[in-house]
Amino acid sequence: MARDLAHLSDEALVALVARADDSALAELYDRYGGVAHGLALRIVRDRTLAEDAVQEAFLAIWRSAARFVPERAKASTWILTLVHRRAVDTVRREEPRRAEPLETAQQATADTTEDEAWLRLQRARVQEALRRLPDQQREALELAYYGGFTQSELADRLGEPIGTIKSRMFTGLARLRELLAEPGHEEERWNAPEFTS
């Protein structure tokens, strides 16, 4: 049972995964599988393809955990980066699906556990930070990150020179980083109206 690893940090779990400890992989999945799946689904807009992307990403974690360098990145960043890359690769391969409407999202139901509360907090933080970004920067980040568009595709789609797109992404990410780093705003958002909706 994976739960006896609950006290370990993500980085410690990755170290165990590097030693082929499958219960550590299970624990990482229990921590990030939900976010990973939500992200993949948002990008590829197809349940089967989203599950495939998540599966490939977790198997990549399994295979390459020994190469993860904790000094360089948080384990969660590494994991979500792997998932994102897989999902983007998928959506670029499956080009026609992009035109399809996003599936209606299900509301996550149970909101009782600590993990779920933490996830909702994260979500509220990110949404608030995005809301405070200038529109054009937010648009560039969202289309790139959730849409899986390349910078050239973005330039075409938005009818802007590629240089403009590059700097919107750069400035937007830098600004988003600042906004997310602002102290206190997590507590502030915790009880915000849109959080409970």
Added chain:
Amino acid sequence: MERTGIHELSAAYALDALDDAERAEFEEHLVHCADCRDTVALFRETAASLAYDAEMPPPPPALRERILTQARRERPNVVPLRRRWAFPAAASVAAVAACAAIGLGIWAATLHNRLGERPEAVDIQGANGSLIVAPSGEATLLLRNVEPAPAGKTYEIWVIRGETAARAGTFAGGERVAVALTRDVPDGSVVAVTLERAGGVNKPTTAPLFRTGAV
């Protein structure tokens, strides 16, 4: 000019908004540019936080089982933790400009995240540079600011597996060194460089000046 342009790409890279060719080119750049590696590390973290904005319908329980079953099936393929190579301490008279080892990237992990599909870059300890290893095992050694080998001497590269060191090419040093290794670098081996007599030798006769961790 050029530099500013490519530096700016760290955002697009962190967002996975480069096409394959641009991505490959930028990863090549990352091997040499510590600033961009730092920027990418920060941007990756920020980009990853965007993941939390996605709706989160729970994944089907079967997915967890599929992943774990497949992982267990692959278990023997998992690379062992890097073993320490029992080398004598690197020669103190290293003919190397003492640059901090260039951490290959952040993204050491990420650069290889398509295991089996793209080259990976491995840190060199004791020098500024990295070893780029293709999935096939073909490898190129990239170093900066290596003092030119003294007259009658050459740098020699070794691919070491277990107790065996195999010759893998020589070079003379210089500001920018890029040498294709003459033999493949299998998983679990170490690549090291020693200073040898001109023409090269069959077995290393000196302690390594710089080397990788296990590849």
